[in-house]
Amino acid sequence: QVQPVEFGGGLVQTGGSRKLSCKVPGGTLTNSYFGWFRQAPGKEREFVAAISWNSGSTWYNNSVKDRFILSREAASQAVYLQMDSLKPEDTAVYYCKQGMTFTQAMSLTSGDTEYWGKGTLVTVSS
Secondary structure (H helix, E strand, O other), X not given: OOOOEEEOOEEEEOOOOEEEEEEOOOOOXXXXXXXXXXEOOOOOOEEEEEEEOOOOOEEEOOOOOOOEEEEEEOOOOEXXXXXXXXXXXXXXXXXXXXXXXXXXXXXXXXXXXXXXXXOEEXXXXX
């Protein structure tokens, strides 16, 4: 299995938007579940949102539920995290994770069928 790759990080002003994408070059997305996590400086990595590739069902951390939208697109073979109304506290490295179950996509575990990307930095300036 190929490691997921995140795209789209950068600098954005408070209240602005940013769209991250996650792709698995040469890999299979069907039957997978994808999770986004983030790790702010000096803090532990936390769950942000997860999606089923097959059904499109999503699950969100309450802290982002009304501001972030997770989607997937078969044509581009990518998972997207649309982030709106960004706040300085959203500043973090954002990681994409691929797993075989929703539980795997939502957890910090690492196993034979769990694959983490290297992350992309989003900085929200105040």
